[in-house]
Amino acid sequence: MVQSSVLGFPRMGVNRDLKKATEAYWGGKISRDDLVAEGKRLRLAHWKIQKDAGVDIIPSNDFAFYDQVLDHIQLFNAIPERYSKHGLDSLDEYFAMGRGHQKDGVDVPSLEMVKWFDSNYHYVKPTLQDNQEFKLAADPKPVREFLEAKEAGIITRPVILGPVSFLALGKADRNQTVDPISLLEKLLPVYVELLEKLKAAGAETVQIDEPVLVFDLRKEVKDAFKPAYAKLSGDKLPKLLLATYFGDIVHNIDVLADTQSLYGIHVDLVRNPEQLETVIGALGSEQVFSAGVVNGRNIWKTNFQKAIETVETAIQKLGKDRVIVATSSSLLHVPHTLDSEKKLDSEVRDWFSFAVQKTSEVAIIAKAVTEGPASVREALEANAKSVQARASSKRTNNEAVKKRQSEITPELHSRKSAFPERYAQQKEHLKLPLFPTTTIGSFPQTSEIRVQRNKFTKGDITAEQYEKFIEKEIEEVIKIQDELDLDVYVHGEPERNDMVQYFGERLDGYVFTTHAWVQSYGSRCVRPPIIVGDISRPAPMSVKESKFAASVSKKPMKGMLTGPITCLRWSFPRDDVHQSVQAQQLALALRDEVVDLEAGGIYVIQVDEPALREGLPLRAGRERENYLSWAVDSFKLSTAGVKDSTQIHSHFCYSEFQDFFHAIAALDADVLSIENSKSDAKLLQVFVDKEYPRHIGPGVYDIHSPRVPSEQEIKDRIEEMLQYLKPEQLWINPDCGLKTRQWKETKAALTNMVNAAKFFRAKHSS
Numbered sequence: 044m045v046q047s048s049v050l051g052f053p054r055m056g057v058n059r060d061l062k063k064a065t066e067a068y069w070g071g072k073i074s075r076d077d078l079v080a081e082g083k084r085l086r087l088a089h090w091k092i093q094k095d096a097g098v099d100i101i102p103s104n105d106f107a108f109y110d111q112v113l114d115h116i117q118l119f120n121a122i123p124e125r126y127s128k129h130g131l132d133s134l135d136e137y138f139a140m141g142r143g144h145q146k147d148g149v150d151v152p153s154l155e156m157v158k159w160f161d162s163n164y165h166y167v168k169p170t171l172q173d174n175q176e177f178k179l180a181a182d183p184k185p186v187r188e189f190l191e192a193k194e195a196g197i198i199t200r201p202v203i204l205g206p207v208s209f210l211a212l213g214k215a216d217r218n219q220t221v222d223p224i225s226l227l228e229k230l231l232p233v234y235v236e237l238l239e240k241l242k243a244a245g246a247e248t249v250q251i252d253e254p255v256l257v258f259d260l261r262k263e264v265k266d267a268f269k270p271a272y273a274k275l276s277g278d279k280l281p282k283l284l285l286a287t288y289f290g291d292i293v294h295n296i297d298v299l300a301d302t303q304s305l306y307g308i309h310v311d312l313v314r315n316p317e318q319l320e321t322v323i324g325a326l327g328s329e330q331v332f333s334a335g336v337v338n339g340r341n342i343w344k345t346n347f348q349k350a351i352e353t354v355e356t357a358i359q360k361l362g363k364d365r366v367i368v369a370t371s372s373s374l375l376h377v378p379h380t381l382d383s384e385k386k387l388d389s390e391v392r393d394w395f396s397f398a399v400q401k402t403s404e405v406a407i408i409a410k411a412v413t414e415g416p417a418s419v420r421e422a423l424e425a426n427a428k429s430v431q432a433r434a435s436s437k438r439t440n441n442e443a444v445k446k447r448q449s450e451i452t453p454e455l456h457s458r459k460s461a462f463p464e465r466y467a468q469q470k471e472h473l474k475l476p477l478f479p480t481t482t483i484g485s486f487p488q489t490s491e492i493r494v495q496r497n498k499f500t501k502g503d504i505t506a507e508q509y510e511k512f513i514e515k516e517i518e519e520v521i522k523i524q525d526e527l528d529l530d531v532y533v534h535g536e537p538e539r540n541d542m543v544q545y546f547g548e549r550l551d552g553y554v555f556t557t558h559a560w561v562q563s564y565g566s567r568c569v570r571p572p573i574i575v576g577d578i579s580r581p582a583p584m585s586v587k588e589s590k591f592a593a594s595v596s597k598k599p600m601k602g603m604l605t606g607p608i609t610c611l612r613w614s615f616p617r618d619d620v621h622q623s624v625q626a627q628q629l630a631l632a633l634r635d636e637v638v639d640l641e642a643g644g645i646y647v648i649q650v651d652e653p654a655l656r657e658g659l660p661l662r663a664g665r666e667r668e669n670y671l672s673w674a675v676d677s678f679k680l681s682t683a684g685v686k687d688s689t690q691i692h693s694h695f696c697y698s699e700f701q702d703f704f705h706a707i708a709a710l711d712a713d714v715l716s717i718e719n720s721k722s723d724a725k726l727l728q729v730f731v732d733k734e735y736p737r738h739i740g741p742g743v744y745d746i747h748s749p750r751v752p753s754e755q756e757i758k759d760r761i762e763e764m765l766q767y768l769k770p771e772q773l774w775i776n777p778d779c780g781l782k783t784r785q786w787k788e789t790k791a792a793l794t795n796m797v798n799a800a801k802f803f804r805a806k807h808s809s
């Protein structure tokens with residue numbers, strides 16, 4: 044029979060229960076035992092959902108209190124000494140690595156956190172030493188959770204991150220030079236020990252994720268696969284299903300061919316359906332094929348007919364017992380359940396499928412191909428009806444938007460003059476000091492702000508009352524910026540629930556949800572709005588707040604927008620038109636907003652594009668260049684409508700900009716702010732090598748942690764930056780917005796930042 048499987052289930056729970064419990068634990072409101080019990084309750088609930096849906100292969104160890112890669116760091120005892128030396132409780136040590144720890148005399152920043160492939164999820168980077176040793180944790184989490192499920196009557200397939208990906212996704216610690224992959228020999232015995240324990244506990248198969256196979260791999264990494272998997276086989280070990288996702292593995296298929304120790308291979312057929320033939324062709328005579336046909340990254344209902352055709356192709360070659368119907372990736376990237384959405388318009392609601400619904404989808408497809416379509420006739424008919432209704436719906440088309448797109452000319456993408464001319468005018472107009480200080484936009488989103496917004500959404504306060512409240516908040520942040528003596532102010536974004544959702548809620552062509560949360564990092568979640576049709580701007584979206592802020596401020600006010608690519612990528616996009624079309628529609632809407640801001644007296648405008656890097660196709664080549672071309676064009680289209688004297692900023696919370704530097708440069712933004720505080724300042728060398736002419740604010744401190752950086756730390760960082768950037772090029776700002784922080788630490792950190800900037804201003808003016 045064809046089995047159904049899920050690669051991973053979202054762990055937050057139906058009401059973001061894990062977020063609430065974790066934050067309550069951090070805030071000292073619940074005990075460690077309470078948090079651990081809540082984790083257990085959630086795991087059991089999620090296993091039961093999948094069992095009740097009829098899923099045959101249910102994952103375990105997909106749960107994590109903070110991040111699944113961080114779990115492996117602790118599992119293998121790859122814990123840098125700066126965390127292990129304090130004798131913290133293991134859960135606190137784990138959170139210290141995830142989010143830093145500044146309490147009871149312990150002061151340690153978090154490990155670096157970066158994007159998980161091309162998703163909006165972030166993982167904690169394994170950070171390794173030259174003399175790194177590994178040791179399996181005493182009570183290994185994958186075994187513990189397998190036994191927990193077993194006790195509840197559910198035999199699961201544990202998920203672990205494979206050794207090659209664990210190392211290849213890691214890095215050498217600061218001042219260390221080790222190439223992580225060179226540590227493979229030392230790591231493999233720990234995997235063997237873990238797998239033996241899993242087998243002894245009763246796990247027959249294990250899902251071992253090796254997602255790095257979708258990248259172009261360095262020779263050292265590629266060559267690591269065969270010897271690694273040769274060692275991970277034997278009678279005492281479970282059967283391994285190697286899983287990949289978010290791309291194709293055809294270019295690396297030679298490392299899997301002849302790897303007979305693997306029981307099977309999972310590939311993402313939503314992203315790359317064309318790899319089916321090659322991967323099946325490379326399988327050994329008994330290996331199984333796990334067909335990822337239910338999208339783990341988007342919320343559209345699966346087209347059953349298409350999915351069944353794909354699975355049937357595999358069955359014809361391999362037979363029913365060697366094919367598994369699966370989600371394309373873990374369902375971590377989609378919201379929990381559509382059942383929570385009580386306010387969605389029924390027409391579009393019928394087009395969607397969230398995690399709970401997707402578990403049923405894999406089960407239905409598997410049944411259809413095992414027992415024949417008649418066994419699930421009703422479900423197939425209902426699905427065909429939804430798919431057809433969406434394809435013919437009038438909601439998806441807006442002729443006026445299409446007409447405007449057809450009239451776009453190349454001139455609309457360019458500023459009036461080149462940077463030197465623009466800068467001369469901006470200097471004259473804005474009169475900023477050397478080393479200008481600014482922030483990235485958001486100030487702390489206090490619980491009072493969220494409570495007021497919640498009251499407004501529920502109708503407990505009027506629009507007028509809410510507006511007054513927001514104005515009071517804006518006045519307050521202006522006063523604080525006066526006290527801090529910053530140079531370019533922001534209005535603080537108090538009116539925004541999220542930098543993408545806020546705009547999604549104000550644009551036609553979007554729908555938004557009330558409960559469709561997706562984990563972004565740690566306890567932080569986002570509620571991506573959904574693009575269902577052509578996008579347009581019915582009215583200005585941010586002008587009122589920015590104008591108000593400027594009216595009560597004595598320094599230049601920076602208007603704050605989210606760029607077209609970030610709006611696109613952090614929404615659930617349409618899958619029926621190319622993403623470049625959606626980006627261009629967003630760019631036109633934002634262009635109107637930028638021009639309206641300028642007309643309203645806002646002469647510094649920041650258009651954030653932190654997701655530009657995330658959208659970069661994972662492999663080098665033509666696809667990447669194509670993407671960069673339309674992505675850069677969209678940004679330029681959105682910003683080029685202003686006068687030379689108006690300063691355009693853009694912001695990126697990424698440090699790994701080496702491979703797309705030319706695209707950042709091509710944006711032609713007057714000022715760039717980039718996340719940089721946790722990376723080596725020598726990454727800034729690229730700006731020197733490429734003779735980057737415009738201005739840059741590499742972040743001087745990490746905003747993900749409550750830890751307050753000292754003035755000296757910031758000065759040291761600026762000193763390092765000055766080895767690469769000219770004083771007149773350098774802006775001083777944090778890594779990113781401050782919405783997740785508390786006011787106390789925000790004021791303390793910004794005071795130190797402004798003092799550090801003033802120190803260099805004095806030094807370079809004399």
Ligand SMILES: CN1c2c(nc(N)[nH]c2=O)NC[C@@H]1CNc1ccc(C(=O)N[C@@H](CCC(=O)N[C@@H](CCC(=O)N[C@@H](CCC(=O)O)C(=O)O)C(=O)O)C(=O)O)cc1
Nearest residue numbers: 163493494496497540541542543563566567568569613783
């Ligand atoms: C910059 N980042 C962002 C990414 N993606 C986005 N879509 N947005 C981003 O900002 N990706 C990369 C990074 C990831 N970083 C973050 C940072 C912070 C968050 C975050 O703070 N998320 C919040 C939720 C934000 C939100 O939508 N808030 C709403 C709803 C608030 C709420 O929970 N309300 C309560 C009721 C009110 C109460 O009583 O408190 C409720 O609905 O039950 C709002 O402010 O109105 C989080 O809390 O996780 C995410 C990614």
Ligand SMILES: N[C@@H](CCS)C(=O)O
Nearest residue numbers: 483484485651653780
């Ligand atoms: N302006 C946004 C950018 C986040 S990437 C903020 O400050 O939160």
Ligand SMILES: [Zn+2]
Nearest residue numbers: 653696779780
């Ligand atoms: Zn940012």
